[in-house]
Amino acid sequence: MSDADDEQLPELDLRLTEENLSEFYEHAPCGYCSCLPDGTLIKVNQTLLDWLGYTRQELVARQCLQHLLTIGGRLHYETHCAPLLLLQGQVREISYSLRRKAGSTLPVLMNAKLLRDDHDKPLVVRVTLFDITDRRKYEHELLRAKVQAEEQREQLAQANKLLVVKNEQLTRINADLDSFVYTASHDLKQPIDNMVGLFGELKRSVTFHDPVATTMVGMFDEALQQILSTIAGLTAVVQQQRELEQVVEETVALQPLTEEIVRSLQPHEQSAAFTLDFTAVPTLRMTRPSLHSMLYNLLSNALKYAEPSRRPSIEVSTALVDGAPVLSVQDNGRGINLERHGPELFQLFRRFHPEVEGTGMGLYLVNRLVHQAGGHVEVDSAVGQGSTFRIYLPR
Structure with a gap:
């Protein structure tokens, strides 16, 4: 034997051996009940009574398990759960909502097992119910978050589609503007060159005696050169853009x-x-x-x-x-x-x-x-x- 086997186990508190099984059943952290094969309740623990707000006398032999369910739950129990119990003897983790006496509902998970007598006839159904209120809230929050995420994803997809359309429009507009600028600058260059030539001939053939006229001639010449420079710049910008694309x-x-x-x-x-x-x-x-x-x-x-x-x-x-x-x-x-x-x-x-x-x-x-x-x-x-x-x- 090992040294670990020689070690003495701690003494067991004798009070734990005196656990009252009836007390444990009544105040378990889950709901217990037993019912006949037709659903008639024959035994209900205190935990379940506290959850629903009924007295024992109001339920035992007076109510059926399925009558404690919501309408949808009752239909599911009778068409799905009860046949499964007869077929395979048990069902596990089926989600239902119980109706409290005050009218509110309590979400639960139900486990049930069918016991048979010596002649294999259905005798009693033992049911365990777990309160899943917090779990249901969490599931609703997850569902709400999923819906919000889907909505945001859809909004983002729509925004991306709109952005693609806008980018395509801007691309076309920029291309049209470049074409317009290039065409306009090209078409303007010839008449401006003609003006420069005519103005040069005017300066050579005409004598200006007024000093103010000489100043104005200089200003006009400077303006023509500025126009030529602007047209050349516009042409260069568009031409360079087209060349860079290649x-x-x-x-x-x-x-x-x-x-x-x-x-x-x-x-x-x-x-x-x-x-x-x-x-x-x-x-x-x-x-x-x-x-x-x-x-x-x-x-x-x-x-x-x-x-x-x-x-x-x-x-x-x-x-x-x-x-x-x-x-x-x-x-x-x-x-x-x-x-x-x-x-x-x-x-x-x-x-x-x-x-x-x-x-x-x-x-x-x-x-x-x-x-x-x-x-x-x-x-x-x-x-x-x-x-x-x-x-x-x-x-």
């Missing part, structure tokens, strides 16, 4: 691409200082012309809108934010009043420094290309201190 994505090394752009810009601003740091993200996966256009516009703007009183300093870098690449271009230029111009920062033809020559299409194009790549642009800027453009791209 270009496939590739892995682009940022260092050589940026150095190439800086070399193309440096003759215009020999004193600018460029700092390049692509250690965090040395390459980006996108179309090369798109990336080139983004960087070119941001770097050329940084040079164009430099603060005259100090040497331009431009930093181009990358970082990882939540696992996604971020491309930043920071300058120490004139800056932008974001409180005043923030909402219109990326709109077409918006210019915030009229004293500097420009078309107002650079930032519009940058924002459009970034959105096409699945990212977004954030800007920090202070007047007289400089600006930082951060391009957040997808992983």
